[in-house]
Amino acid sequence: MSSADGSAPSITPPWRRGDAGVIVYFRLTPKSSKDAVDGLQIIAGAQAFQARVRAIPEDGAANSALETLVSAWLRVPKRSVRLASGGKSRLKSIAVSGDVEELDRLLRAKADAFRL
Numbered sequence: 001m002s003s004a005d006g007s008a009p010s011i012t013p014p015w016r017r018g019d020a021g022v023i024v025y026f027r028l029t030p031k032s033s034k035d036a037v038d039g040l041q042i043i044a045g046a047q048a049f050q051a052r053v054r055a056i057p058e059d060g061a062a063n064s065a066l067e068t069l070v071s072a073w074l075r076v077p078k079r080s081v082r083l084a085s086g087g088k089s090r091l092k093s094i095a096v097s098g099d100v101e102e103l104d105r106l107l108r109a110k111a112d113a114f115r116l
Contacts (some may be wrong), residue, residue, distance in 0.1 A: 021097035030062035
């Protein structure tokens with residue numbers, strides 16, 4: 001699909017840059033058979049990484065499991081990853097503090113690996 005000027009439609013990437021890090025968007029599926037980030041989804045014109053965790057969505061267990069998963073997936077310290085919003089939603093915003101340029105490069109490579 002293309003826009004009126006013939007260019008490809010613009011889809012928001014699954015993260016945004018901030019002053020002290022990035023905010024990364026995820027669609028979380030709890031009670032899965034494994035912990036993994038395994039794709040991209042388009043939700044309301046924006047992209048989100050698809051994540052699955054084994055934890056159940058009770059007492060913040062799935063949110064904590066997502067933070068641990070993101071820390072390992074991005075190879076950053078657990079202390080630099082926290083849930084920014086979406087505590088009771090499947091759509092989560094995860095704040096990752098650190099070097100913005102490095103995180104942006106890393107997330108771009110991760111997203112490109114999911115694209116055909």
